[in-house]
Every structure is written in structure tokens, then in C-alpha cells.
Amino acid sequence: MVGLSSSGSCGSNATYRWNSSTGELVISGSGSIEFSDFFSQPFRHNTQIKSVVINEGITKVGMAAFQGSTNIKKLTLPVSLKEIMSNAFNNIPNLKVYYKGSRESFWNIDVADSNQGLLQAELHFSNGKQHMFKDVSNYSVYYYNAVDWAATKRVINGIGDEFAPNRACTRAMIVTMLYNMAGSPTVNNSISFKDVKKGAWYYNAVRWAVANGITKGYGSGSFQPDAICTRAMVVTFIHNYAGGTTTPSWWGYKKPFPDVKKSDWFYNSVNWAHCESQIVNGKGDGKFHPYDPCTRGQVAVILFNYYNKGTSSSPFDQFAE
Numbered sequence: 001m002v003g004l005s006s007s008g009s010c011g012s013n014a015t016y017r018w019n020s021s022t023g024e025l026v027i028s029g030s031g032s033i034e035f036s037d038f039f040s041q042p043f044r045h046n047t048q049i050k051s052v053v054i055n056e057g058i059t060k061v062g063m064a065a066f067q068g069s070t071n072i073k074k075l076t077l078p079v080s081l082k083e084i085m086s087n088a089f090n091n092i093p094n095l096k097v098y099y100k101g102s103r104e105s106f107w108n109i110d111v112a113d114s115n116q117g118l119l120q121a122e123l124h125f126s127n128g129k130q131h132m133f134k135d136v137s138n139y140s141v142y143y144y145n146a147v148d149w150a151a152t153k154r155v156i157n158g159i160g161d162e163f164a165p166n167r168a169c170t171r172a173m174i175v176t177m178l179y180n181m182a183g184s185p186t187v188n189n190s191i192s193f194k195d196v197k198k199g200a201w202y203y204n205a206v207r208w209a210v211a212n213g214i215t216k217g218y219g220s221g222s223f224q225p226d227a228i229c230t231r232a233m234v235v236t237f238i239h240n241y242a243g244g245t246t247t248p249s250w251w252g253y254k255k256p257f258p259d260v261k262k263s264d265w266f267y268n269s270v271n272w273a274h275c276e277s278q279i280v281n282g283k284g285d286g287k288f289h290p291y292d293p294c295t296r297g298q299v300a301v302i303l304f305n306y307y308n309k310g311t312s313s314s315p316f317d318q319f320a321e
Contacts (some may be wrong), residue, residue, distance in 0.1 A: 004042050011035065013060060023050030023071070027058060034288075047071045056080050056100070061088045066117075074098065075121070083110045084118070092117030094127030098124045103152040113308060119145065133163035141165075143297035146304035153307075155180045156300055165297030172202035172225035173296070174234055175215060177303060178241050179205035187211060194222040200225070214240040232266035232290035234299055235280060238306055239269035242277070257288035266290055279305035 004018045004025075018024075025043070027033060029119050033054070035041045043049065045068040052066065056078040064087040068070060072092050079101035089095070095117045099106045103125055104108030111118065122139045132151040136144060143165055150156040151163070156177050159167075172187045179185075187207040196206050202225055214237055217223045229237075260270045270288055273280045282288045 004046065008026040010043070011062065020048070023048060024053065025049050025051070026053045026055065028055040030059075031058040032060035032062055033058060033065050034060070036064075038064070041065065045069060047150065050074070052076065054078055054081065059083070061085065063087060064090070065261070067091060072117075072143060074103070076100070077106075079105060081109055084112060084115060086110070086112035086114045089115045089117035096124065097121040100126050102126065103148070105153055107149050123148070130266075133158050133161060133240070135162045136165060141297075143301050146300040147297065149304050149307070150177075150300045153181070155303060156296070163296065165300070166295050168228045168293040169234065169296050169299045170205070170225060171215075171223065171227050171229055171233070172200075174229050174237050174299060175209040176202050176205040176235060177299065178214065179208050181303065181307070182208070182241075191223075192221065193217055195222045196225060198236075209237075212241075213244070228293045229299075230291050231280075231288065231294045232264075234268040234269065234294040234302065235273040236266050238279070239272050242272075242306070257282055259287045260290060271301070277306065277309050279309060 004016075004020070005101050007015065007017050007018070010016045010027060011029075011032050011034040014027060014029035017026045017028075019026075034044075041064070043052075043066050044064055046066075047070060049066075049069050050283065051074040052072055053076040054061070057080055058078055059080055060083045061081070063085040065085075066089050067087045068091045070092055073094060073098050075089070076098045077100065079099075106123075106125065121138070132148055136147045138144065147156070147163055147165060151158065156163075157180075158164075181235050184204075184206065187204050189207055189211045191207050191210050193206065196203060206215075206223055206225070210217070215223070256271065257274070260267055264270075270280075270290065274282075274288070279301075
């Protein structure tokens with residue numbers, strides 16, 4: 001651990017002020033927090049630091065800047081922040097993050113997915129609102145940040161003032177989520193599903209999904225909007241949304257699931273989701289359980305992971321369980 005002087009430079013156009021009696025570190029400037037000597041960074045693995053305030057103007061937190069500084073309990077981030085590099089806030093438990101902007105701008109920060117301290121952080125925003133839904137208020141649940149992201153991005157709507165994370169996702173719900181993630185584009189095509197009526201809340205989403213090859217419905221001429229989506233169905237919908245790529249020869253660096261066979265209709269989609277895109281894991285027993293219902297909480301996490309992997313602006317990554 002490198003000792004901290006009362007003040008100093010900490011990167012390009014960035015300086016710090018250190019209060020040893022309170023453990024507070026205040027960083028100011030108009031540039032990035034980075035050090036030329038990676039192995040002698042004063043903030044890294046420094047257990048003296050208890051709180052960090054990054055003032056407006058700082059745009060970037062460099063690689064491993066605060067990695068392993070396990071006593072940091074409070075982190076204040078500015079709206080000007082655009083990028084947080086790999087391991088900048090890794091191995092920091094029980095962190096509370098106070099962001100001076102909106103939820104929307106927070107999720108647009110380009111964050112390397114190794115920042116587990118931020119992934120597990122308790123989030124506070126400028127409007128003082130911490131939780132989006134009354135039934136998603138426990139920061140430790142695996143879907144918390146994913147649901148927060150999905151609601152902020154208007155990908156998934158609540159059911160009243162609840163999210164219902166343990167409720168099974170229906171076919172209408174998943175196509176609506178994907179439609180929302182695509183930006184709810186205008187659709188003009190017609191559909192002939194006898195169970196999808198004009199004016200239904202999912203009507204345009206189903207039209208869009210058909211037009212973009214995401215679903216064909218059932219052979220009976222129905223879409224079955226209220227049917228429960230299995231885990232296999234969900235990854236197939238998302239795979240089709242991503243373009244439905246076929247299985248490359250290099251797939252398999254992650255062990256395939258023993259309950260997903262080559263003859264299964266969902267084989268390519270599950271392998272794409274697990275091996276190539278890495279947006280979903282199996283359950284604790286190492287199996288995928290393709291026929292199990294997929295809950296709204298699980299779907300939020302899978303979509304969250306897809307967004308992370310599919311864009312340069314990556315929120316905090318985690319795998320669906």
C-alpha cells in the first residue's frame with residue numbers, strides 16, 4: 001500500500017486532496033484519474049480511504065485505480081463521468097454510490113464489466129429515489145441492477161408499482177421487451193394471428209417481431225401471447241433478435257449443457273447465449289433447464305447482459321442464474 005500525501009496529482013488534469021483524519025479523498029479537475037506507474041498507485045489497495053468524492057469535470061477513472069481499497073464505503077460520482085476502466089472499483093464490498101445525475105445518464109457510463117464493487121453497490125441518485133419498484137428493494141438480489149437498468153431504459157414496464165420478478169414471463173411480455181429495447185419503431189405490416197387483437201398492449205410488438213423474424217407463432221395460426229415462456233424460448237427470441245447467427249466451429253470453449261442436445265430446436269440459440277455471447281449461465285447444477293419457466297427477473301438479467309455485450313456503453317455485468 002502506497003501512502004497518501006495531503007494533496008497531489010492523480011492523472012491528466014486531475015488532482016486530489018486527502019484528509020487523513022476523516023479518510024476522505026476528494027478528486028478535482030477536468031481530465032482522467034490515471035497513474036503512469038501501475039504498481040505504485042496510491043489509491044489502489046489503500047485501506048485508509050473511507051470515502052471518495054469525484055468532483056464535476058472528471059471524465060474517466062483509470063484501470064485498477066481503486067482496486068482492493070476495501071474500506072471505501074461511500075463513492076460520489078459526477079455527471080461528467082464517461083468511462084470507468086477495468087477493475088477500477090473491484091473487490092470493494094458494501095459500497096454506496098451517490099450519483100449526481102439521473103438514472104438514465106448513470107447507465108450510459110461506459111463501465112468495464114470487472115467492476116464488481118459497483119455491480120453490488122447500493123445506488124443513490126440526485127432525485128433521492130433509490131428503488132424503482134416496491135418489490136425490488138433488496139440490493140443483494142441477483143436481478144436488482146438489471147431491473148433498475150430495464151426500468152430506466154423503459155425496456156420492461158412494471159405491473160402497477162411492482163415489478164413481479166418471480167412471475168413467469170409470457171410470450172407477449174418477451175416480444176414487448178425486445179420491441180422496447182429496439183426503440184419501439186413504427187410498424188406497418190399486418191399479422192393474421194387469431195389471438196392477437198388490434199389494440200392489445202402487445203399488438204405492435206408482435207407485428208414488429210414477425211416483421212423482423214423474431215417469431216413466426218405457432219402452426220395453428222396463433223401466437224399464444226399468454227403462454228409462459230420457457231428458458232429455451234427466451235434465449236431463442238433474443239437469439240433471433242440478435243440476427244440468429246449459426247453455430248461457428250469455435251463454439252465450445254464453455255462446457256455445453258448436458259440437458260441441451262444437438263437435435264433440440266433451441267440448441268443453436270442456447271449455445272449462442274451461453275458460449276458466444278455469454279449472456280446466460282445454467283443453474284447451480286450445471287444444467288440449463290430449457291423447459292423451466294423463465295421469470296421476469298431472469299429475463300431482465302439476460303437482456304441486461306445482452307446489452308452489456310452488445311454495446312460499447314456497458315453497465316455493470318452479471319450472469320443470470
